[in-house]
Amino acid sequence: MSDHDHVRHGRAGHGDHTGHAHGVSASADRRWLTVALALIGCFMAVEVAVGLISGSLALLADAAHMLTDAGSIVLALAAARLAARPARGSYTYGLKRAEVLSAQANGLTLLLLALWLGYESVRRLISPPEVEGALVVATALAGIVVNLAATWCISKANRTSLNVEGAFQHILNDLYAFIGTAIAGVIVLTTGFLRADAIAGLVVVLLMVKAGYGLLRAAGRVVLEAAPADTDPDAIGDHMAEQSHVAEIHDLHLWEITSGQPALSAHVLVDPGSDCHAIRRTLEELLKEDYDITHTTLQVDHLTAESEEGLLQIGRTADRPVPHGEEIHGPVHRPGPHTH
Template sequence: MTHSPADHSHHDHSHAPEVTSTNERKVLISLVLISVFMVVELVGGLISGSLALLADAGHMLSDALALALAYAAFRFGRRSADQQRTFGYARLEVVAGFVNSLTLFAIVLWILYEAWQRFQSPYEILAGPMLGVAVAGLIVNLVVIWILTRGDAEHVNIRGALLHAVGDLLGSVGAVGAAIIIAYTGWTPIDPILSVLVSMLILRSAWKLLKASLHILLEGAPEGASADDIKSHLLNVDGVSDVSHVHVWSLTSGKALATLHVTPVDAKDARNVVAAVEAALHQRFGISHATIAVDWEDTAKCSLATVETSDHAHNCSEEHGPQDLQVRAKP
């Protein structure tokens, strides 16, 4: 027994998550602000001779590149799924987050190298221009952070851009502190010292972002939704006898998917079991799309059938004996 195409015409099986215009707009505004002030800070660093300002300008350059990547990823993410990319382009956002983390590591290495050079050959720093630019940078970074924390701040790409902005903020705070100390004491080594301290904080953030984005790219299970966790939970669902072949991963930030096999206690109750499993996956683990194969031991004579949990069900007739159903949960 088969369905005609019309039977499924009212369903939308596109799995590509929606990319919001709000996230896209936040990234674009932040990109413009960071790019403009990056030039100001670079000029200020060259004039004053401050490594703290130059380091922060370099970090702002990485911010601008990261935000440009994020914006491009959002634009691509709006493309619809096609025959070659059935999940759409949403994972480009995770790739951008991964690149963001790598640029942070590169900036840290550059800061450490420049700091070592400054320790070897200290030179005069103009505290006045340094302080003025640092305070302005502090204000710009606070504005950018405020923009990025409005709404979906846990999105992996927004989080990446936010970590960059926080790193910039710390750099600006360090530059302000260094400028004040130099103005009152003339002790210039404080400039590279504070730059190194800021780079350590940036390194910690970069490591967290690298792990989070790489985990998604490697098809890792979302936090709190391991295969063992899912199996243990589903074995408590009424009508479920066994759970096997569990695979769970994230398509992008906050979009979990899963495939698994379940064995019902009563073969005739397969439809209700699948509906209960689908609900349990969504309520307990936030899994919005699951492909569930229903099987049991004496499988064979009945042809494979596909069941939509929301409406249509194929049932082998009694004369065909035990059945093997693959049930696709409605996304």
């Protein structure tokens, strides 16, 4: 068996990982998202009309938030169709990152709307207009019911998708906003304190900023090919290096093809005479069982005299040439005391 003979691209069944968790199909996702979109769209039109009639900024802010909710669902539906297209040509991963692009657009829209609504809220805090408290309360209570229904619909879809989870969080935050608006309406109705409406609008703004920033941050991690937020690449490398007959793990890269679809590649040096195929299978099983990483590319080589001598060097650094003539990128993981 040669020293440079093993480059493994995942498992034969790694494509299953790109499917929907918990048995939720893509068609079911689209169905639930479409129902939620219909609920949000219809109520949003009513809320805009009532907000203009009543003069309530809180209702208009809620309507703007619902517009972004609807937009996020539309983008999620479009991205789901693009992501379902098979990989071909220069798009070797297909268009799975379409959802990341739509999440970034959605997050940016949230932040821009929050900026405008924040300005309006401050202006109305300084000079509060008349607000029809009864209309605000009635509309907000109806909004709570609609958002509860929409939240339930989206919760039935696959929330490992960045888009679906983003839409879910949007509508959940909108539900909280409607509760705040209802409280503001009751305060205006019972006490005449008109600034309560503007304060409720500011609460909605804060929720929009939180949701927008969260989406941009999560999407940015995927675009920059950062490791999934809940994983530690160094810990994974150390765990791989602890396996029997593994001498070293280096050039370990962990990223997400799209949200919920991690991928890992690494160069593995093993003891001379050991079974490269068996060790590779062991490492793949470890990554699958312990870290739910099924899309792997592992290059496994036997430890040569040159590389073994390098392993014994004290104070070894990551820029020492490796057997295949390339430089090591990132931390080096070996059995025993870990080197990062």
